[in-house]
Amino acid sequence: MTTPAPGRMTAKRIAEDLRAQIKDGSLRPGDVLPTSRELAEQYGVTLKTVGAGIDVLKGEGLVIGEQGGRRRVRASRPIVWNLTKFERGQRRDSAAGDDWSTAIREAGRDPKQHVTVHLEAADAQVATWLQVPVGSEVVQRIRLRTVDGQPYQLATSSFPMNIAEGTALLEEGDVSMPGGILASIGHPQRSVRDEIGIRMPSPEESDLLQLPPGTPVAEHVRIGYGENGPVRVMVTIAPGDRHRLVYELEV
CATH class of the missing domain: 1.10.10.10 (Winged helix-like DNA-binding domain superfamily/Winged helix DNA-binding domain)
Structure with a gap:
């Protein structure tokens, strides 16, 4: 001292x-x-x-x-989340884990995902992202992602019911398939749009992610488009002290 x-x-x-x-x-x-x-x-x-x-x-x-x-x-080991490579091209999904989990393992860390499935009425924001009527039923898969036993991300993926009905998207738990679930059920993502904002977390987010007071989060929104429009929107809450977001672009 x-x-x-x-x-x-x-x-x-x-x-x-x-x-x-x-x-x-x-x-x-x-x-x-x-x-x-x-x-x-x-x-x-x-x-x-x-x-x-x-x-x-x-x-x-x-x-x-x-x-x-x-x-x-406070001590944390940030992960490098390369959003250029995430879910792009030849996805690394397999029966052992999805693209995100595979990338974390490749970095020498231990990923886990705790997944719950919900049927919800689309609010105005989700309806805009998915281009569906407000109040229409959507499937939400909510993932609490941990790295080395510590909460790192809270990711909520919403799917139109006409895409999710009768598929693995309605299965509870950490379901993954080669190439990704959407591709496996015939609705692959052809392009994505990312939106990133920085804000303070809600009390619920702070509790789920075990955030110390004063920790900001990044809100990463990824809208996935198929041949005929949006097939998924994923909103990921990423604590600022546990992430480094990376994009690699040709200029």
Whole structure:
């Protein structure tokens, strides 16, 4: 621990000092911070002032709280998600896993997908993406994707009922097929359109993805088009501290 410069110590200055230690590596990802009492003695302040300083770092996403009252420097191993290659050309889907899972395994990581299936009425946004009437029935496959046991993505794929009915898209669980399910049921994607936005997560997303306070997410929308129009829209919520999004384009 460094010794802060002389002067009246405030919560802001405590946060600045600890932030600097995180930045220069004195406090490394995964390190447990000293206890509030230890910090109070070091900085010569009250426990309340220490708590306020730590709260600043929690709000910035630099520090996370754990059971037992410990505070730890946030640690994560981001994945490189190459959206140019994702689902493109000769898809890497097989009975062992889809294109996403295969890419994660190739990076030496352990992917899992927890999938639930729902029948829903298309809201205005989904209806626009899929070019179906508002309120028409769609099939939603919701995937909670984990890497090395940690939640990394929440992906919701919606399909028009006339495409999904009577197919593997209605099966619960992590179903994958060579070339992708859509291709296997006769509705391959011929082109895609991506939309990416950055925002703060909803409370439900924060809970499902186990996000520390202050963590923004990318919302990646991929609309897949077949020969006669949209066949799927997938909305993926990707925590900003766990991803690096990559596109490779010819110019």
